[in-house]
Amino acid sequence: MAFRQTATELGDARRRVESLVCDLPGGSDADRSFDHPWELRAFAMAVAAYHNGQYEWSEFQLSLIDSIKRWEADGGVEPWSYYEHWLEALETVLAGNGALSDAALDDRTKAVLATPRNANHHEAHREPVAVDPAR
Secondary structure, three states: OOOOOOHHHHHHHHHHHHHHHHOOOOOOOHHHHOOOHHHHHHHHHHHHHHHOOOOOHHHHHHHHHHHHHHHHHOOOOOOOOHHHHHHHHHHHHHHHOOOOOOOOOOHHHHHHHHOOOOOOOOOOOOOOOOOOOOO
16 A cells, blocks of 8 residues: 555644754755756755654765765766766665665656756646645
């Protein structure tokens, strides 16, 4: 049976992520912290995976540091993107813990991972959106 979160659990999780975003350097406005929607999603996925016990935060920090060091060692040939390194660190720790093994991924997840990051992001998506109850 699949695990399904209640609206209260989802609202609590959303508030935890919003709180973390507000505490990022640069202030309380999420628009200043994230240049693209995928960056916020990568941030939220990392937080959710940590809260679900997928990895230790210190593992993630070390992986993020390693990713940035590799970029620096390459002379910064690629343009700087903090969340590119964030995503690489997340992929590294999840792969290292077996969360990204073929056995752990279903067909839908494989399809999502095979889609380029910016594919169709410029098009409107009309799927229903979950809304928190009034606070």
